[in-house]
Amino acid sequence: MDIILKNVKKEDFPVFQSLAKSLGFEIVEENEKPYNPEFVKEILEAREELKQGKGTKMTLEEIDKLWK
Template identity: 60%
Template structure:
């Protein structure tokens, strides 16, 4: 039987590992890396803002985006 724990905090991982070892469970940790294209877009956006290529919006402008 497999058990999958999601959204485990890093501070809780040693406790879970110790418990699994004590109960003779096999533990396997898998971390999913971020999508590289997504990371590039975020970094480019931060660079654009630093270089003054961003736009300023007020609450009304933001509110009108989703209407």
């Protein structure tokens, strides 16, 4: 059985580690990886372009035709 603890404060983590160790549990830390910096840059640039009016407006029908 797996138990996942989220949003554990740094000062509380040693308590969980100690308890798990005393009970013979295995602790696996998985830190969320941040987004790829290039991807974030592209998104921010696209948002800025939209603010400057460089976007293209499409109706739902036009969007629907794109994927068919």
